[in-house]
Amino acid sequence: MIKNVTEKIVYIGVDDTDIDLFESQYLVPNGVSYNSYLILDEKVAIMDTVDKRKAEEWLQNLDTALDGRKPDYLVVQHLEPDHAGSIAMVMEKYPEMEVVASDKAVKMMPQFFNETKFEGRVMGVKEGGTLSLGGRTLHFAMAPMVHWPEVMVTYDSLDKVLFSADGFGKFGALSHDEEWIGEARRYYINICGKYGAPVQALLKKAATLDIAIICPLHGPVLTENLGYYIGLYDTWSSYRPESEGVLVAYASIHGNTAEVAHKFAEILRAKGAKEVVVRDLSRSDMAQVVDDAFRLSRMVVAAASYDSDVFPPMHDFLHHLALKGYTKRRIGIIENGSWAPSAGRAMRNIIDRFKDVSIIEPMVTILSRMKPSDISALEALADDVLASTCERCI
Numbered sequence: 001m002i003k004n005v006t007e008k009i010v011y012i013g014v015d016d017t018d019i020d021l022f023e024s025q026y027l028v029p030n031g032v033s034y035n036s037y038l039i040l041d042e043k044v045a046i047m048d049t050v051d052k053r054k055a056e057e058w059l060q061n062l063d064t065a066l067d068g069r070k071p072d073y074l075v076v077q078h079l080e081p082d083h084a085g086s087i088a089m090v091m092e093k094y095p096e097m098e099v100v101a102s103d104k105a106v107k108m109m110p111q112f113f114n115e116t117k118f119e120g121r122v123m124g125v126k127e128g129g130t131l132s133l134g135g136r137t138l139h140f141a142m143a144p145m146v147h148w149p150e151v152m153v154t155y156d157s158l159d160k161v162l163f164s165a166d167g168f169g170k171f172g173a174l175s176h177d178e179e180w181i182g183e184a185r186r187y188y189i190n191i192c193g194k195y196g197a198p199v200q201a202l203l204k205k206a207a208t209l210d211i212a213i214i215c216p217l218h219g220p221v222l223t224e225n226l227g228y229y230i231g232l233y234d235t236w237s238s239y240r241p242e243s244e245g246v247l248v249a250y251a252s253i254h255g256n257t258a259e260v261a262h263k264f265a266e267i268l269r270a271k272g273a274k275e276v277v278v279r280d281l282s283r284s285d286m287a288q289v290v291d292d293a294f295r296l297s298r299m300v301v302a303a304a305s306y307d308s309d310v311f312p313p314m315h316d317f318l319h320h321l322a323l324k325g326y327t328k329r330r331i332g333i334i335e336n337g338s339w340a341p342s343a344g345r346a347m348r349n350i351i352d353r354f355k356d357v358s359i360i361e362p363m364v365t366i367l368s369r370m371k372p373s374d375i376s377a378l379e380a381l382a383d384d385v386l387a388s389t390c391e392r393c394i
């Protein structure tokens, strides 16, 4: 797609609607976009390339938008292959073009492009570095770990545009019209969730700039109400819950633990819980449940015992939360076991390694099937969950 962002900044990115899994792990039912921009000033700069899956379409967009001009610079803000996958091709096509990237990216480039000759064509920049395009100057700010160490963002002080790399991106192709927040959160938590502190550092830098437009590397260009998006990024990157509510995530082999989880949700609702989300970890999109866990203020995990451990879908879920830096919460536990319940111990062992997360005691143990005698323990856990506050949240 080719579309003007401002008079001299043109969107030249591409949609990918036939990818099965983004990063070979994330479901993207509505596809994803790889964004790239062209700045047509006295000098011409390309802002990032696209995944090689869509290189041909992108090169056509570039050619059309150039309208006979030649690019002087390729600004590489992020080396992950969904953005850097077409660098070698475009370098070959425009042998006069120089690459501008962070010093860290310059060091990493040979790892990705060992057959491409970059000598004499690469300009490394540092924090505060600038590049004049004639009518405007690009200002570079390093954004390490948002989401790789070599990432930088770029501010065009003339049009007041922040090129924000992965920041403020979302899943979903641009051809698919949908509300920003859902797929932006699922993208942020799963891609950048672990890197809250670096995102906070970037937000502090952004706060010093007069920004009118945000141009991310995925999803729509943001032009209005930027405080809304920046506010959500502040919430997500500081690990504050976005909503008051309880996630009940369960891993059930034969349906008995599922029954307990749904009963527990019913109890929570009856006690006035604002929002209760129940997820079957065997059948849910893992990235969505991780998103739920970060979004909501409280969580209860319920799982069957399995091979003296915990049923693998729950192990997988808790491992994902550990990877993404889940923190500043309290968690309730329900375990199920028929002869030597082990799920609670196994879940506790993982949760104990989370930072600033504590377990709401006591956990509830169900023996095989929920019985009327179990209800009082579930009621008590529900009371504790609803009464619990996490010192550092909300």
Ligand code: FEO
Pocket (backbone or CB within 6 Å): 078, 080, 082, 083, 147, 148, 166, 217, 218
């Ligand atoms: Fe969209 Fe970290 O790459």
